[in-house]
Amino acid sequence: MSYSYLSHLECPQCGENYGADSIQQLCVCGSPLLVRYKLDNLKEEWSREALLGRKPDLWRYHELLPVLDSNNVVTLGEGMTPLLELPRLGADYGITTLLMKDESLVPSGSFKARGAAVGVSKAKELGVEKLAMPTNGNAGAAWALYSARAGIEATIVMPQDAPKITRSEVALAGAKLYLVNGLISDAGKIVAQEVADQRLYDASTLKEPYRIEGKKTMGIEIVEQLGWKMPDVILYPTGGGVGLIGIYKALQELQEIGWVEGKLPRLVAVQAEGCAPIVKAWQEKAERSEFWPDSTTVAFGINVPKALGDFLVLKAIYETDGVAIAVSDDEMSLEQAQIARLEGSFICPEGAAAFAAARKLAHQGWIKEGETVVVLNTGAGIKYPDTVQVSPPLLEIGEFITKR
Amino acid sequence: MSYSYLSHLECPQCGENYGADSIQQLCVCGSPLLVRYKLDNLKEEWSREALLGRKPDLWRYHELLPVLDSNNVVTLGEGMTPLLELPRLGADYGITTLLMKDESLVPSGSFKARGAAVGVSKAKELGVEKLAMPTNGNAGAAWALYSARAGIEATIVMPQDAPKITRSEVALAGAKLYLVNGLISDAGKIVAQEVADQRLYDASTLKEPYRIEGKKTMGIEIVEQLGWKMPDVILYPTGGGVGLIGIYKALQELQEIGWVEGKLPRLVAVQAEGCAPIVKAWQEKAERSEFWPDSTTVAFGINVPKALGDFLVLKAIYETDGVAIAVSDDEMSLEQAQIARLEGSFICPEGAAAFAAARKLAHQGWIKEGETVVVLNTGAGIKYPDTVQVSPPLLEIGEFITKR
Numbered sequence: 001m002s003y004s005y006l007s008h009l010e011c012p013q014c015g016e017n018y019g020a021d022s023i024q025q026l027c028v029c030g031s032p033l034l035v036r037y038k039l040d041n042l043k044e045e046w047s048r049e050a051l052l053g054r055k056p057d058l059w060r061y062h063e064l065l066p067v068l069d070s071n072n073v074v075t076l077g078e079g080m081t082p083l084l085e086l087p088r089l090g091a092d093y094g095i096t097t098l099l100m101k102d103e104s105l106v107p108s109g110s111f112k113a114r115g116a117a118v119g120v121s122k123a124k125e126l127g128v129e130k131l132a133m134p135t136n137g138n139a140g141a142a143w144a145l146y147s148a149r150a151g152i153e154a155t156i157v158m159p160q161d162a163p164k165i166t167r168s169e170v171a172l173a174g175a176k177l178y179l180v181n182g183l184i185s186d187a188g189k190i191v192a193q194e195v196a197d198q199r200l201y202d203a204s205t206l207k208e209p210y211r212i213e214g215k216k217t218m219g220i221e222i223v224e225q226l227g228w229k230m231p232d233v234i235l236y237p238t239g240g241g242v243g244l245i246g247i248y249k250a251l252q253e254l255q256e257i258g259w260v261e262g263k264l265p266r267l268v269a270v271q272a273e274g275c276a277p278i279v280k281a282w283q284e285k286a287e288r289s290e291f292w293p294d295s296t297t298v299a300f301g302i303n304v305p306k307a308l309g310d311f312l313v314l315k316a317i318y319e320t321d322g323v324a325i326a327v328s329d330d331e332m333s334l335e336q337a338q339i340a341r342l343e344g345s346f347i348c349p350e351g352a353a354a355f356a357a358a359r360k361l362a363h364q365g366w367i368k369e370g371e372t373v374v375v376l377n378t379g380a381g382i383k384y385p386d387t388v389q390v391s392p393p394l395l396e397i398g399e400f401i402t403k404r
Numbered sequence: 405m406s407y408s409y410l411s412h413l414e415c416p417q418c419g420e421n422y423g424a425d426s427i428q429q430l431c432v433c434g435s436p437l438l439v440r441y442k443l444d445n446l447k448e449e450w451s452r453e454a455l456l457g458r459k460p461d462l463w464r465y466h467e468l469l470p471v472l473d474s475n476n477v478v479t480l481g482e483g484m485t486p487l488l489e490l491p492r493l494g495a496d497y498g499i500t501t502l503l504m505k506d507e508s509l510v511p512s513g514s515f516k517a518r519g520a521a522v523g524v525s526k527a528k529e530l531g532v533e534k535l536a537m538p539t540n541g542n543a544g545a546a547w548a549l550y551s552a553r554a555g556i557e558a559t560i561v562m563p564q565d566a567p568k569i570t571r572s573e574v575a576l577a578g579a580k581l582y583l584v585n586g587l588i589s590d591a592g593k594i595v596a597q598e599v600a601d602q603r604l605y606d607a608s609t610l611k612e613p614y615r616i617e618g619k620k621t622m623g624i625e626i627v628e629q630l631g632w633k634m635p636d637v638i639l640y641p642t643g644g645g646v647g648l649i650g651i652y653k654a655l656q657e658l659q660e661i662g663w664v665e666g667k668l669p670r671l672v673a674v675q676a677e678g679c680a681p682i683v684k685a686w687q688e689k690a691e692r693s694e695f696w697p698d699s700t701t702v703a704f705g706i707n708v709p710k711a712l713g714d715f716l717v718l719k720a721i722y723e724t725d726g727v728a729i730a731v732s733d734d735e736m737s738l739e740q741a742q743i744a745r746l747e748g749s750f751i752c753p754e755g756a757a758a759f760a761a762a763r764k765l766a767h768q769g770w771i772k773e774g775e776t777v778v779v780l781n782t783g784a785g786i787k788y789p790d791t792v793q794v795s796p797p798l799l800e801i802g803e804f805i806t807k808r
Contacts, residue, residue, distance in 0.1 A: 082481020149748030344553030
């Protein structure tokens with residue numbers, strides 16, 4: 001058995017193939033590339049039982065990941081995050097089985113660690129020494145930290161308004177950090193120029209093919225944790241949409257190798273009302289989204305006015321009979337508090353958006369009685385201190401709570 | 405087989421026994437109580453192979469935990485955190501095998517989640533409806549969140565200077581939060597009065613016997629992850645010292661049931677120079693520590709001027725030929741940066757203290773060539789945004805990095 005059953009790279013837009021043994025960025029047609037594996041061989045040679053006793057991290061699926069040599073794996077222990085039952089919240093929503101895939105329990109406190117772990121590992125394998133990327137904060141933090149562990153020099157550009165703590169993560173990791181007085185799309189332009197000027201590896205979302213492979217492990221884990229059964233619905237807070245693309249890809253691959261069967265879950269892309277290009281495109285039954293002007297939301301990670309992989313996100317929704325839905329910042333805020341009070345979990349605003357959407361879809365009857373629903377919480381609430389306002393009473397020494 | 409092999413509670417100071425089927429706080433002699441199990445039965449009826457295929461959380465050791473009925477388990481998926489190799493940092497220290505037990509990957513981003521998970525679960529099993537505790541922040545956050553999930557009302561009192569984000573966690577969980585213009589010892593006095601006035605369950609460190617049981621799972625995991633071998637040295641940042649007491653207890657229990665053999669690891673209690681009562685006591689070969697006046701350190705979690713379990717911590721050090729050692733805040737800060745740059749991990753100041761101590765002990769020759777050393781990182785760096793100062797360049801839209 002090989003460590004990886006990597007085959008090649010394929011363009012989902014024009015069908016062109018590329019070798020996976022040298023650095024590739026976008027297809028010549030401008031589309032992101034997808035990683036393909038020798039699934040026929042995997043079907044023959046790999047079994048679910050082989051996973052028993054493997055470490056509880058995403059590398060347990062190394063056969064279906066793109067790193068060829070285990071010595072190139074750059075890991076901080078990411079993956080196999082909890083799939084938690086939320087019975088009290090489920091009762092509140094009217095959802096029979098409500099589960100949270102809790103991505104706060106990964107290095108750097110955001111699911112971006114998955115993409116970074118696999119992306120940086122493969123970059124190391126391909127001999128990359130310097131990379132650059134724009135970010136809304138969390139991805140940059142994760143890539144900077146994994147790059148440090150890999151000995152790769154990272155240049156990170158983020159909006160001035162990105163979560164402050166992610167600046168500290170990037171800087172402490174020793175990466176080159178720049179802020180921009182603009183959005184992630186403006187950061188992207190700066191990175192594109194720097195990549196051209198300095199001949200760097202472009203680690204921008206979907207401009208390298210491997211972060212999807214890291215993100216897809218969320219999908220594999222969900223079905224492994226459900227005993228290799230698929231849920232009925234998966235809700236995902238959608239900015240760049242890589243997680244949704246990855247989960248869809250993972251489930252298709254698992255179907256092909258015979259590890260899961262039946263209908264795929266209905267995939268739901270959740271966006272903020274202040275930045276909902278995928279929702280608008282879905283409502284118009286379009287194949288692609290349009291740039292969303294003047295986008296704004298407290299859920300900074302999903303403030304992406306135009307995603308390079310929008311057509312892949314929309315395809316995943318259409319083909320699984322899913323939906324795209326927008327929620328307001330107020331709804332996120334209420335849901336964040338509700339989950340903490342009922343289930344003891346402090347989730348990020350993006351995750352709260354997905355929960356708010358679950359509540360709406362259950363209320364509308366789109367989620368039906370008896371269904372199993374998985375909501376992705378993509379990060380830790382502690383990375384967003386400003387989302388909670390607190391004014392507790394202050395006692396002086398010698399004062400007590402109960403008046404005596 | 406029973407779910408738990410809980411037997412009774414025992415006082416390590418006077419030897420008095422108590423039943424574990426009703427609420428107990430301290431022994432009548434004033435000492436914390438320890439949980440005892442039917443280890444003879446466990447030795448007969450339990451095997452390491454039984455763990456294979458169990459979920460990667462701390463409840464995989466439920467036979468050696470105090471919750472009798474699995475329905476009372478209140479979990480957010482805590483435990484089985486990574487044990488990471490740090491080869492570059494190890495080379496820098498001159499330590500052959502340097503490993504980090506990374507407790508940042510737990511709910512609320514701090515190892516306090518372990519104590520809270522088991523402590524709150526047992527409180528629920530015992531019928532507790534309201535609890536109260538003083539905290540330096542992270543423990544209160546964890547207990548508030550797990551209490552919310554359990555439906556228990558929590559009252560939390562913390563110093564005004566405790567990490568701000570922990571206020572948000574407590575408040576969002578719906579707990580009653582009070583600040584005190586003082587230290588954790590002052591918060592403790594307020595809680596003691598409130599417990600008396602309102603007849604609450606006192607969840608103060610070691611005033612309930614069960615949080616040790618949660619913390620001890622760090623020790624079980626370390627040896628399971630090392631293939632049921634013990635490391636040579638374990639370093640632990642020590643405030644209340646519950647983790648060290650717990651790890652020592654776990655290893656003794658595993659020895660008794662025959663899962664590990666040989667010499668126990670040398671246990672190292674690491675403190676801050678600005679708050680080092682255990683170090684002082686150890687230097688004086690004392691059995692107990694004295695209150696440390698005017699304590700101060702950036703590592704807020706180990707700013708504990710006098711720990712209730714000090715004699716248990718000191719006993720664990722003496723009996724394993726360990727040491728107690730203090731490091732400065734500057735040393736922590738340098739170490740925090742070094743670990744991020746070399747290994748890509750953003751750890752908390754308390755964890756950085758333990759690493760700084762490892763560096764010193766290797767330099768002094770106390771840690772010898774060829775030894776396996778485990779350092780506890782007790783929490784996520786992202787909970788302490790103020791420990792890192794960053795001033796990245798700000799670009800306007802249209803500006804680029806490289807002057808062109």
